[in-house]
Amino acid sequence: MLVQTEDEIVLGDDPSRLHENSGVGLPAAVLASATLLSACGGGGGSTGGTGSTAPVINAPPVTEIQASRFLAQASTGATREQIARVSAIGYAAWIDEQIAMVPSQTRWDWLVAKGFNAAANIFTQNGFDSVVWYKLINAPDTLRQRVTLALSEIIVVGIDGLVGAGWQAFSAAQFLDLLEAQCFGNFRTLLENVSTSAAMGQYLTYRGNTKYNAKTGALPDENYARELMQLFSIGLLKLNPDGTPLTVNGVQQETYTLDDITGLARIFTGWDFDLSTSKTDTPDFLRRPMTQVDSRHETGASTFLGATVPAGLNGAQSLKAALDIIFAHPNVAPFICRQLIQRLVTSNPTPAYVQRVASVFMNDGKGVKGNLGAVVKALLLDDEARNAANLSNPQSGKLREPVLRLLAWARAYKLSSVSGNWSIGNTSDPATRLGQSPSRSSSVFNFFRPGYLPPNSAIGAASLVAPEFQITNESTVVGYVNFMQRLVSLGNTDLIPDYSSLLPLAENASALLKEINIVLAAGQISDETLNSIASAVNTMPTGTDARKNNRIYAALTLVLAAPEFVVIK
Known part of the structure; x- marks a missing residue:
């Protein structure tokens, strides 16, 4: 099996020297x-x-x-x-x-095929940059790669933040594979897969999250609860369907408070790596969704965004109920659609453009909400994307x-x-x-x-x-x-x-x-x-x-x- 350290291009020592060109003398x-x-x-x-x-x-x-x-x-x-x-x-x-188009080879499988799952790579990032560039440059499903890249910049996991468990290349690769698998699927499903992914559990520090303990003063980690709302779903400000801020008497309205973060953080207790069939000496545990440790999960009611997840549910049930509450929020469609337009088409879409695409998010024409494939198609075919007058x-x-x-x-x-x-x-x-x-x-x-x-x-x-x-x-x-x-x-x-x-x-x-x-x-x-x-x-x-x-x-x-x-x- 091949085990290779990342090979990088070496440029000139002085970055201001534009004539540093490996012997090819440009005038x-x-x-x-x-x-x-x-x-x-x-x-x-x-x-x-x-x-x-x-x-x-x-x-x-x-x-x-x-x-x-x-x-x-x-x-x-x-x-x-x-x-x-x-x-x-x-x-x-x-x-x-x-x-x-049938999806191309996963990043995970490429890493395995190249031998990067050898024990020598546990505490390295070897292979990651190679497989990322390989997919972006070569994969025939080029639209899928472009949308995956866009989603990776909205729902972010950075490889350098995947610490403590080893196998960083595999963890980061699996997260990209997850985004790719769902990039034309349903956004609600994507949110659930992201929320149980080992990579996100590492990156936003809720893996091993535990419920409140009055004796020790331990509190649930609030990191993921905050970013799930702020960055991955609804944003900081309430929005109109066209993505413009909703105002009351001229004042913009916040979507959530600290109490909402605290309430949602209770949902993300008890989640940890699934080590039931393998240990950390291979990367396989990072490919599986996280699992629940019942003794660490908060079983009391959790209130946020004006709704309550009732007491007595197990971890998986609580998560589904919480994500349903978030998915129902009116911000999700304009918040996500505007960013997808920015990543694919234009930095400043008109409110009308955002609203047209958000309406497809709300209903793809077949009564389905959150159909990302329909959203991508709508934003690329929209007049604002295609009209030559914008040149x-x-x-x-x-x-x-x-x-x-x-x-x-x-x-x-x-x-x-x-x-x-x-x-x-x-x-x-x-x-x-x-x-x-x-x-x-x-x-x-x-x-x-x-x-x-x-x-x-x-x-x-x-x-x-x-x-x-x-x-x-x-x-x-x-x-x-x-x-x-x-x-x-x-x-x-x-x-x-x-x-x-x-x-x-x-x-x-x-x-x-x-x-x-x-x-x-x-x-x-x-x-x-x-x-x-x-x-x-x-x-x-x-x-x-x-x-x-x-x-x-x-x-x-x-x-x-x-x-x-x-x-x-």
Whole structure:
């Protein structure tokens, strides 16, 4: 069995040195252009919309530009093949096809197949980053991967917080597998699976939670009860069905109080790892839901959110009753739907957009509440997502988070791993990498908050939000360009992109950039920016395949740094 330490790309020691490129000498003019383009990549990371009253479901044909734009929202990266598929069958049919697709191999099974369940890995994170990137880049069910990534940033478990039981890679992988298994299922079921997952029990510290003890003064841990309401279901403020704050005499209303947290915390007593069939010398116990220790469970009544879970219920019964109370709260639909729209489509959806999608959450057309597959389909087909008028709307769009920028390139150019171990590693370092790495948020509040306002900015002055800007600064801008320039120019011996489709175009800068613009940027790079990039590329020699490749590297690096790529509409 293979036991391998995570292999990470090593960039130059000085993160400000954009010319650190593993011997592939890009001209200074090209690299300077990359810095300038990336540095101005902030404008318009938010959205408004046309406010149509009904979703638009486009029948074929869909143009390649429209298909690429759709895939920027609905996948982990557009490819020529997926663009052709969307163009051939239309948006709705593509979504149905993706939802019906048999799920790809689980992260857990990949880790086992690679031998990471060997005893040497108990107290390591070995294999985790590899399997996360492997799935995001390769899995054919790309819509499922995109929605799983979105859910992982709403219902957060960070691998570094999974302490005390070992097997961190397996615990974090199982949580992502759980989200993936339910990402087109029912939100109520998802909440229950999350609430009994070993990973969440570890991360928000209610595993081993015990009832009140008058003699010792022990109290139930309130951590999960608080975050379940604040972050995973209803939020801090009461909402209208369109996601705007509900006010009484002009005053916003809080959804819960400290007493509600205390009441709900009683529900999460008695839960612990299920060690009935295995011990901690293998990771198998982390794959099973937590189980109840009856002696630790609070059997008295628990009151929160204006409702009461009656006394005398066992732990599982109490949990079901409590989650039913939360699921019935009117905030759940607008609170969750707005964040899903932000993660997939736009930072500032109009209230009308939120309400249309929330109405599908409340009733999928078949009388079912919480159908996430129907919600995803509705938000992607909505007029505010599909209408081309938003391309010229200064309030439209969103800043691509760094992970999605890397994935756009990796998917487009069929990145492969020579070793099969996907040695991208932890990309959290903001100075030399992406400043973000999947499932490595430093807290339950994700990498960025959905309501983040960049200080002293035009976005903030317009009362708009731009979540991804919370991890955007001078260091991350330069670090991102450094990192991508190294990857693009074959700086990692394990990770190999396929530029065969670009090589015949390499000597014609305009043709090369047109193709890259369609696949990577959905045709949204302006003529002015394209001309600027073409001028830089045209300073480079042609003739040999090596020189052609250098022109490809330069064109890709500059497009990846361009504002119109970094901000997608």
